[in-house]
Amino acid sequence: MKYTILYFFAIILLFSACNLSKDNKQERKTVISTQRMVSYIKELASDEYQGRKPFSEGETKTINYISNIYKEIGLKPAVGNSYFQEVPLVEVSLKAPKYLKLESLNKIQNLKYARDFVVFSRRLKDTIKLNKSELVFAGYGIVAPEYNWNDYKNLDVKGKTVIVMVNDPGFGSTDKSFFKGNEMTYYGRWTYKYEEAARQGAAGLLIIHQTKPAGYPWSVVLNSASVPKLYQQAADNYRSRCKIEGWISWETAQSIFADSGKKLINELQEASKANFKGYSLHKKASISFQNTIRFDKTHNVIGVLPGSDLANEYIFYSAHWDHLGIGPKINGDSIYNGAVDNGTSLAWMFEIARAFKSMPTKPSRSIVFLAPSAEESGLIGSGYYVDNPIFPLNKTIANINNDLMLPYGKMKDVMITGYGQSELEDYVEKAAKKQGRYILPDPNPQSGMYFRSDHFSFARVGVPALFARGNNDHAEKGKEYMSKKEEEWLANNYHKPADQYEEWWNLDGIAEDAELLFNVGWELANQKNYPKWKDGSEFKTKREISLSAQ
Template identity: 45%
Template structure:
């Protein structure tokens, strides 16, 4: 990859108080309607085809695919009149390190070996050529949660230094379906694998192993196998990430059941006990050994930022985001090696271009600036958006809202719009009005247990206080033909998530994606008017 020169980044201000104004203007002029109607499926499909083509090699960070993607975005946004969003550059440098664990490893537990890929996936976040567990005692720590506000601490009274903690995925609310426990069926951040490794590290554990189960994880074992193998990207830190556990990884539920039996425990009963309250138990005399040999490479990737300056308050911005990256290619495979990432997320990246073009076609620029941001390394743990949040080009206090587009619907129109994190902020009101004009209503997260509000790039913006909206085509098909199409496409779309088969198909119906983009355009247009500042709801954890 040829080197792309970025600029020194500006350090963001922390978010300050916003002017409350809940009046939503709904008049849409003929000129705005023309821009709205300019969003079309033909152009979106062309963008998806290019970005997910084999030539782009799966768009992994710091590869040829990144260079091609950034070049494509630069040409597209320059052609419609957007300006560089980071000083005189379209790029924000994101220094990263890739750590690729050799698959030639076994997890040995009291003399029995478990195989990489089929039964377990292990790795490390430490920037190191070699890490290991050597006869590290196993301790089951339930959900691995330390949450004072819920009066819950699975580590209470437990010293895990030198030990390896074994952890359930998701959180207790999902297991019990008790709406009063955590957030009931809806996953909280405590249920995310990122949190569980972070907390195990804070507790001083030597290793952390999450038990995969499809229902609470919301994805199958193949996602773990494909997403956690190959290069894993992270930030370059002064301590080389030595504060993280030495080894972190996953085992499947069959292995877990066997291990609990070997420890004289019953896995199903242990899960029941873990959901009742703070819980941990030693796993008999079981101990884990595994050697992780790594190939470590420091690299630079880039966030892409382009701005259409506002006509009266250009220092205030509405930011549209999508992640441009995917999983790249796996050279160890025979035959198809490329994870093209057509739905995830060539669709969202193409949508960024379409929405930007609609704003560019307005006869008068919006009052506030419209900023288009395609971020890197979402698939590696939202790294690009996290880096931007910590090194904001636009101060948080000057960012009115974030609208995120990730994995658009490709199976036709719906009579509803699924809002992930419904009730978090007043942005729901704006989207509701835009959807109503299309004859649609807004609905909540169709899969609350998956914790999707915490799994895409808007989360980084929410974490620094910026109201963030993430929504997509709903689950109620608009007619019988669309219902039949969803039955036809459903299994393949589910199977192809983070798999080689996520490629563009002529069988797709992009009409629902177009409606979504048009609604997102209208929401951004209304937010671009001066003195409109959407607020977090009183019950949102992000309000504070």
Template identity: 40%
Template sequence: MTLSSRAAALALCLTTAVPALAAPAISVETLKEVTKTLSSDEFEGRAPGTPGEDKSIKLIAERFEKAGLKPGANGKWYQDVPMVEITAQPGMTLAFSGGKAPVTLAYKTDMVVATRQVQQHIAVKDSDVVFVGYGVNAPELGWNDYAGVDVKGKTVVILINDPDWETKTLDGPFGGRAMTYYGRWTYKYEEAARQGAAAAIIVHDTEPAAYGFNVVVSSWTGPQIELDAANGYADQSKAIGWMTGDAATKVFAAAGRDLAQMKAAAKVKGFKAVPLGLKLSTAFNNETRKTMSHNVVGILPGKKRADEYVLLSAHWDHLGRCEPVNGDDICNGAYDNASGTAGLIALAEANAKAGPADRSIVFLAVTAEESGLLGSGYYAANPLYPLGQTVGGVNLDGVSIYGASKDVTITGPGKSELDTYVTRAAAAQNQTVQPEPTPEKGYYYRSDHFSFAKRGVPMAYFENGLDLVNGGTARGKAVTEAYTAAHYHAPSDEYHDDWDWSGGVQELSLTYNLARELADSDAWPNWSPTAEFRAIRDKSRAGK
């Protein structure tokens, strides 16, 4: 859908009368107390499988119970989520040989590398290196970066994002400026593994990645978590990781290639993978341990159709202890996502105070979002309440701390009929809906709503826009960019007493009214006819 057609669709949403919606009692004290507590050093960054998890899930369950919810996991507050933790021992290198000169990349400075395989020792020796462009295999688009090349046992070097990410509009085979799932690093490693690659290394670039290499280092070093799998992920590549753009430039130069020219070639349909004439070697040891993490689940049972469910979700976890900055090694995750968890608890209080809706409302605080949406993915694969009977809902990943806004942005607009609900509820509180300002960052694929979308459940994901009441779009852009550059996945994401929660109250009021409208109606909003999740939703509803 083009930008203009999305705007037209949103305009049509407003042709119906906007109902007068009740103002919910969103407790600012709850937002402050819970955010401050969860993001305190005492909780050690809330990494799954640590004492920080024990404290976090205990607090959330206690607040759910105090709010008036019922235990939502078969009479318990917790859904067990079996996991395995893999910690690569530091000091490994990526050594490229066979070119004009050997190139050795240093851990954390030039690259990071890890593995999904549950193995104590990983070794890749003299693996042929192949540049596969954006690493996309999209038959429906007639695009295959792996066409005509066998990469089994080899190392693939991959560009981040989609081939058309630099397009200024939303027109293009991969959505133009808007990232598709083909652009996400998770997809690129998945496809490399399907192709049989022994190693897969992504070239980092700040703009298309949407964050600096410091975020890669903080997120990819230390314990890495996966859902426990019977095969120990033996079907995955041995080594996966990132290298900086400067490091990649050196590697390509050693192969007699210019990285900029290769990037340009990879954007053109029909691009053919390029063997670089290099060999890669790396080896490292891992510590592994199995652990049990938990989703926290509360429910407000419906009074008429209790077997139909509206879902509200937020992730409680963060990175735990991470790469130190100025001696601070705790990634507290105050905004991301202690604030969203506090918002979920505030919504539980407001809904319980209002009393049961016709449908049941499920409050789901999930684990291990930061490790690849693992907790929500586990719930979606092992639902406590049938997904075919789950109407839809809202995911919270950060609650505004910058004050009230005149607008709202929907992440992934045009995908589902829930856009209409968001637009209507926003208009009722005098907010307009504006296009997503940075669609190239792929936020639609980066939070827990995506786990449910993949299995057909429409989930809204929105936030206040950049047009702040205090400071307008200039201040909105400035504070957003400052957070991403300095605080995202860094120890400095800490709680501050002077945060302005009025914007958070706006977001949560909108969420409350949307959820109550869904819960008090008999409607079943669906995906748009062209959405990639429409078929699975229709199938799940038919088999309900």
């Protein structure tokens, strides 16, 4: 009789648990609202927010709006009694020079700003001068011991201006052992190239632009150079950096190399060989321009949902709040509203926060929602956070970040940028199958997107970081349709005033991604193991060292 009663109660408990699980699943599906997403985006991308530039009135409106959303949802302040983490920055505004002067034995050439080159400087001086600095070609400008590669070997660049190729030597290759083949490594990023040139003692670095290996057209380079630059404050006022950093167009580079008796396309091929040796271009560069310098602070906005028994361990969701502010007019409009970049991802994050808060039980681990500042200026807000963490990095289980979520409806795919990096993508694959979707590695790994949004800040300090969203295979219209739409959006809207909310937008796909990545976070938050970097990831050793310190 006793066993019969126990069996009866076990059946009731099992039935109740199944119903609760079903109810919870249904509740998660209904709590994520595209209507609320539209309201967030319309507000944040309105002209009143002035393009959400750090240091502006737009920042004040933006961070107050986000903190009020956090408060309404029920998230706790993460920085004492505040949602705001101060990020001390310096803003450098450039008065663009008209020309970059190049001199050789029998020729003087004046390169025209915007058409031929763009230039800027981190050095905190009112006047930046480069006087008759010898031009040197250093291939890709890479020093990578693990690939037995050194473009600066036996090349003296001290006080000289270096010209380098964009991306890395693996671009276009199918050999995954050669700089990861067509997938860009960190060595291909412009940030790395500027840093390495400074380590080599160069006075300047100019990167040769090409649209495909860069991942964006010349207009993006120009627009980014035209607005004030934001940097973390540095003790040496960036005296250790090159005097000038910048880009030159492909056509201009062709002319420079032709004057030296060389064909640029051939030099590109030679620079992709391990035995390449750099050389002088027998020209000297001179330029002078003015910087206006302003010290100030911006703010990351951070809310937390405390966990239960594993509350001292953390899952991070992130989406940057900033955009480009007010810039050069295009078609009569100068406000760069940033509705897709990154209003859609903020809406995605807010709804995931609501989903966690709506659950009848707390997650075991704490869930942190980070809206970093100054992503558009080089991942500065998220970089400052990981360099000055509020929660221990070796207790930070994972970061799930999103950026540029396109509003074209539901997708069959879940595109993973940086595919093969960590076990987090295995969690995504499991959740995607439940939605009838499939995993798609980023089809354009050569663009280096894994290094171009805030998840990379977490990755570089060893925290497994995920960048995943539906992007390539439209649920009704397929891949060709989405390829065309993405290409159109990048050409016409990316980093332009035209990035505004439109009534035709369909946010169902972004809502489905929110559901999927909520489920990934919920599973991570209610287990005890730590997801790992996969073998071959450049971040694996960093994580192992961090965890060994526990």
